[in-house]
Amino acid sequence: MTERYTLEGGPAVEALLQQIIADVRAALEPLLPKDRWTSLLLIGGYGRGEGGVETLPDGTERPHNNLDFLLVTRQLSGGDSSTLKTQLDAALATLATKHSLGLDLGMIDEAKLRRSPALVMxxxxxxxHKTILGDPQLMPSLTQFSLESVPFWDIRSLLVNRGTLFVINDMLLERGLESETERRTVVKHAVKGIIGYGDALLFAHGQYDWSYAEKRRRMQQSPVVPERFKALYEEAIAFRFRPDYSRFAHRDLKLWQLDLRCQLSDVHLSVERQRLGKPGLCWDGYIETALSANLRPERQSLLRQGARLVRGSAIPAPASLSLAAALGVRLGGPREVLSAAFPAVAYTLPELRERGLARELLGSADLSPAALRRAYLRTWRTHGDINFATVVQKLGLTLEETP
Known part of the structure; x- marks a missing residue:
């Protein structure tokens, strides 16, 4: 039986994806150095067999998302790895043009992969996943990557990563959507963000799964998730499997963003109450609480804590922070600072102290929502996502303050 790449696609789009995979296999295999790689994998939605399918106006089905590949290498030097990546990217770029579809490639050394913490990814x-070339037993053999071993802080990082898409959406909506492409971008960001929040909520209640189809089922059957959010997640998952932008053609995206902000703030707070073990947690005082939590011994080893204390943080701790929170800035580093400041930025919290701390941590010009967003995304560009600078350029975002 042929493996499927989509959950709902018909024979034609499945055949197209099979051809794309065959082309990738044929293009990349001759470039791979002998005995210096283990496996080439298809991961992401299509690797799960749950990729999205968009129906074009003429009825043709097309893959909606990029295809994500992962090459697991073996004992390649840094220079050789960079050279190989350049060659493989060039080959994929040719195929991407041929098929009018994004083809993305990541690389990781097998030894590093085996040493990696049990992240949700x-x-x-x-x-x-699907093995395109090489050892099909590699990923199944990595039994340390179990759901029980995934640390809660990684799920919180995933939530903030997805939540940052809403901060970007705020900037796009504030500027005014100039094209249908930008409108589609806002919808895609929102759908991806909603699913990310829902996944974090499922994890918090012990119901997470690697399969989107299974998460969809568990979300609808969960006795602890509010019905309103279940409906939101269902709409997002349905869109992920079979995107239909016409559903959003007459939706006021600014009003939708406001409604999402309220719902997602509640979801985020629910997740953090579980993560931090504080049932009464609220956003007032959250930055102090979140940063202080970096002192907990399970967050990182004592050796690593000591090294971070000596090295310091790229983001200085405001003098107004407590000693525990200030140490948390040094121990957690910029990504933890971003995560702690995120709610004050994304949910436009009314608490002045939270916004004031976010302003100091992020270097914002003032307390206005727009200034906080720009400062947050500037910090995200530097410390959050190495690829975000490209996104900023592509979307034409202005993050710098104007005199």
Missing amino acids: WYDARFG
Whole structure:
């Protein structure tokens, strides 16, 4: 039986994806150095067999998302790895043009992969992948990547990563959508963000799974998730499997963003109450609480804590922080600072102290929502996502303050 790449696509789009995979295999295999790689994998939605399918106006079905590949190398030097990546990217770029579809490639050394912490991305990849070339037993053999081993802080990082898409949407909506492409971008960001929040909520209640179809089922059957959010997640998951932008053609995206902000703030707070073990947690005082939590011994080893204390943080701790929170800035580093400041930025919290701390941590010009967003995304560009600078350029975002 032929493996499927989509959950709902017909024979034609499945055949197209099979051809694309065959082309990738034929183009990349001759470039791979002998005995210096283990496996070439298809991961992401299509690796799970749950990729999205868009129906064009003429009825033709097309893959909606990029295809994500992962090459697991073996003992390649840094220079050789960079050279190989350049060659493989060039080959994929030719195929991407041919098929009018994004083809993305990541690379990781096998030894590094085996040493990696049990992040949710590796758990997902272990169970949701297809081996294109090489050893098909590599990922199944990585039994350390179990759901039980995934740390809660990684799920919080995933939530903030997806939540940052809403901060970007705020900037796009504030500027005014100039094209249908930008409108589609806002919808895609929102759908991806909603699913990310829902996934974090499922994890918080012990119901996460690598399969989107299974998460969809568990979300609808969960006795602890509010019905309103279940409906939101269902709409997002349905869109992920079979995108239909016409559903959003007459939706006021600014009003939708406001409604999402309220719902997602509640979801985020629910997740953080579980993560931090504080049932009464609220956003007032959250930055102090979140940063202080970096002192907990399970967050990182004592050796690593000591090294971070000596090295310091790229983001200085405001003098107004407590000693525990200031140490948390040094121990957690910029990504933890971004995560702690995120709610004050994304949910436009009314608490002045939270916004004031976010302003100091992020270097914002003032307390206005727009200034906080720009400062947050500037910090995200530097410390959050190495690829974000390209996104800023593509979307034409202005993050710098104007005199």
